[in-house]
Structure formats: C-alpha cells, structure tokens
Amino acid sequence: MTETRSSDGTLAASVGLSDADLVEMYRYVALARALDERMWILNRAGRIPFVISGQGHEGAQVAIAWPLQRHHDWIAPFYRSIATCLTFGMSPRDILTAQYATASDPSSGGRQMPGHYGSHEHNLVSVSSPVGTQLLHAVGIALAAKIRKTGQVAMTSMGEGSSNQGDVHEGLNFAAIHKLPFVFVVENNGYAISVPAAKQVATPNVADRASGYGIPGVVVDGTDVLACYAVAKAAVERARAGDGPTLIEAKVTRLTAHSSDDQQTKYRSEEELAAEKARDALPVFRRQLQDAGVLTDEVEAQVAADITAAVDDATDYAETQPDPDPATAMRYVYAEDVD
C-alpha cells in the first residue's frame, strides 16, 4: 500500500478517509479510463464490434460506490458502469472478456452485448438494454434486505435520459413509502444519445423530483470526486439507518459518443466538446491529489505502470479466450436439475 510523505492528511481527513484510500480511488478512476480507452482502440482495430463507454463518469462512479460494502451491499448498474463494476470487485479481465463475448465472460458467457455487466459473486445485478428497469430490481433487493433484516443497502445508477422511464417513478414511490435502504444515482451527462437534457427534463435538475416522493434529492458536481463520495456516504448511512432512500444526481460529462456506432459531432459542437473536457474528473482529481501531496510523482508513476500492466494483461487474456460453444446455447433458459 502506498504511503505518501509530503501530505499532512488534511484532504483525506476532510471526508473521513486516509491518503491510501484516496490513492486507491484514483487508481480505480484511472484504471476505468485506461480500460475504456483500450476498448475503443480494439474497436477501431476491428477486434471488438461495439463499445459503450463510461468516459467522463468514472470519478462519480468510483466515489459513489466507495461507501458501499463489497459482497454485502448490492448495485444494479447500467451500461456505462465500468468504474462502478471495477470498484465493486470485477477485474479488468472480467470487463474485457465482456467486450470479446468469450465463453469465460463472467457477465453473460458471451450472450450479451458489451457493456451489459453483472456478477453474482460481486452482488452486481445483470444489466439489460431496456433502460430504467434495473431501478425496480434494486428496490426489490432493498425490500428483501429490509424484510430479511440483512443490513444491506441497494444502489442503482442510470443516466438522466433513463430517469424519465415510468419504472423509475413507480420504484421511487414504493421505496419512499417503505423507507427502503436504497440509493438512486442519476449520472447526468447532459445527453440521452443525441437529445439534450433540456428536452428530457423540464426542471433544472432531475434531483428536483425527489421532493415529489418525499425523499432528499442532492445535486453534486461529478467532477468533484470527494464531493461525490461525501454525498454517497451520507445517503448510504441514511439508508442503512432505516431512514429511506436518497436521490443523488451527479452532473458528469460524456467524453465520447454515445457508443461506437454514434457520431456525436452531428449534434454537439466542437466548442462544446472542447469545453466539456474541463469537466473530466480524472485530471481534476489527479491535480487535487498532487496539490495535497497525496499523489507524488513516484506513486503516480507506479499506479500508471500497474494500470498499463493490468490493461495489457486483460487484453492478452481476452484475445485468447475461446468463443462459447453453440452446444451450450440452450442451457440456462431454466434452472437445471442439480441432483
């Protein structure tokens, strides 16, 4: 574990963490970005047919997942949740085998499109493509946690576009009525594919809707990793204490097109895209940690080397993994007899 010498610990202490925690958070943000960038290279090189990206969301994702307890709490993620899934325990190999749709892909064994992560081992619910549906699953998980008295918290995340789905309304209402241990995270990147937020939501913030359910709604700058962490920590504590759900809206940016099949310059100007780069949490967080003396040149170089090695390893691994055997394609429509 990395120890820094020039930091006085003030920054970490301000959010109740250690310097080592901050370096670990940075590692996950940077790892998610590096994996994501590798996915685009592999797509452009013709190795994988499709990419859906989390670039611009990573800071908020790592920070918001951080207060949740691995192998205990639950997350119902969405297709941009690469950093969320890494933070909750999936490995770079897990992420890249999903891109290659290999037999060993733990999310789906190559059955789903890339980006549809999931892992029972890590309490990450399998992602589907109809958006917003996963909120109800997280609410049901929270309901079971309350009934079974497990002390678990369930979190789900989605974009602001998905937040308009009827399932979101139905689920928030129910979770609020029963004060379920539930955290709803909207990663608002300003676009639902091509449609800007102003044409999706009439209020300035999605979080403004929270009052209609009688729950707190919090807006947080997704560029500010530690602010996201503080907000999530409060929401998780509130949920665990039995005080009910919280709606967190993290204002993030989408640094890439919607997917590898989208051309975002058709609906976003060059000026806008250039300006949005300033809202990238990765360099902002790096600078913040450098300024506080938490991320020394030496530590940063080591983290970067570790990440490069992990991404290369995951790529090499996924490249050599076999495709699923069509003879297995009829399996698991239903449970198979175990006796």
Next chain:
Amino acid sequence: MPARTFIDAIRDTLVLEMRRDETIIVLGEDVGKKGGVFLATDGLWAEFGDDRVIDTPLTESMIIGASIGAAVNGLRPVCEIQFADFIFPAFNQLVSEAARMRYRSNNGYGVPMVVRAPYGGGVHGALYHSQSVEAFFTHVPGLKVVIPSTPYDARGLLRASIRDEDPVLFFEHKKMYRSVRGEVPDTDYVVPLGKAAVTHPGSQITVVAYGLMAHYALEAADRVADDGISVEVVDVRTLRPLDRETVLDSVRKTGKCLVVYEDNKFGGYGAEIAAIVAEEAFDYLDGPVTRVAGPDVPAVPYNHVLEDWFMVSPEKIADAIRKLAAY
C-alpha cells in the same frame, strides 16, 4: 377428504406454503387487509403481517420488477396482478427481465417468483376484466405458464410453482373461483409442472383444453356421448413447458384433434398445440386439426348477448366435435 372451492384451495395453499417457508412474501393491490378483490389472499395479512403481505400502490410494473429484485436477494415473492388484463404495464419486466435474467447472466441469477392473476370471461367483466393473456407469455422462453382447472390441481400446481426456481405465471379463471369445487387432500402433495392430465378417456377424438375450457370440454364430451362419439379430454394444466407426449399419445390413439381455448383464435395458445400435432402426429391424423376459440375482436364485450356470442361454450365445443367426428 374435504371438498374445497377453487379459490379456497388457492388461498389455503398460500397459507400453508407461507407457514412452511418464511422467505415467501405476497404483494399486490388490495392483497392485505381486504384479502384481494376476489379474497384469494383473505386472512394472510392477519397471520403473516405487514412484512410478508404487502399492499402495493397501483403499479403493476413495480410489483413484478421489485419481485424480481426481492427474488434475487433471497425471497420467494408470490405477487398478484388484480386482473390479468392489467398485467401489460409489467410486460417489459416479465419478458425483458424476469424471463431473461437466468439466460443473460449465464446462470448467474435466477428469479424464483410466481405471478398470480385471475383471467377469463363469462362474468360480465367486459373488455378489461375478461381477457385471456396466456399466449403473450407462453411465447417467451424463460417463463413458465400454468392454468389449473380443479382445486386439486390448483393446490398441487401452486405448490410446484412456488417451489420452482424460475418465474411462473399462474393464471386462475375467475369464473371458476366459487363455481368449481373438488376434493383437496391435506397432504403436502405437488402436481409437477409440465404434466398434462387425461381427464376423460376416449377413443375417437382428442380434445385439448385448459382452465375453464377443460370443464366445458368435459361437458361437451358427455353431450356427444349420447351421439355415440367417444372423446378423450386432455387438460394440459401447464402450458409451458408443455407435456407434448401426453397430447401426442392421445392424438396418435384417436386420430383426430380439437383444440379449445377462450382467447382470440388467431395466434392463440391453441395454435401452437395444433402446429405441434400437425408436425409430429401427421401420419396418425384422420381429419384436420381443428380449433374452437374466441372470435377475433379485441376483447370480450359487456352486454350479455354479446358476451354469450364471444364465449366458447359446451354447445359450441360439442358442435365442433360432431363436425370433426363426421369428417
């Protein structure tokens, strides 16, 4: 052995299963203090309390979607959709989510849950309290669909559905709730999913039916017996997975097949039975596979004359049997 009504068999089974397994919860609209609009959950709330018998808001998609999540996290939800006609807001959760969770996660996740819903016409329920919705769901791999016709089967099949590891849609014909009685043993028996029953042995025509139509088929079989026609009635009981062998064995014996269902004829569940019989028992057929089903209007009209016009009846089935017998 005590004789029970169809709905009593269902309610008592819920009670017995909830006593046996504390992970079972019941949720739906008015299922709590009121005990459901048909009283299928009457008394459950008093015995099991707020945590296990949950009155939901009017949110069918939430009822199904939250049940999926609860199943993922260790419970066995038995949810009630107040009328099958109102299940469509939850169609996405059933078809895109519950049905595919196991397949898409490569067996990482399963969804053990039951969706109970009253269906069917003949009760002056009109367009939105009469529908037969089974064909929408029997089409979907990953779902199981059960339609019992007797109190005995209702108990045994509901037990099997609750104990199953996958999502089961359990449709109950509402006209049968209090009009059908039968003996229900107090034992812990199970009627396995995927097993049809020959409810009336015969030699000349096979009639395949389920739910209320399984009763009407028996009545029709009695009527045509006076004409010297010997009918074998197969009650499929589980629509998916279908017990093909029992259906095909009967048709191979009789050489003729009439399929009866209450839903609209075009694309209804009986069309699949007809197709299977045509594909797999063609060499044994002495006449066209024939269907008696509801007319192709959007739903059952209210006025009683119009409703009678819509509904398949024992007379209509008997007429079709006579015609096929004469072929």
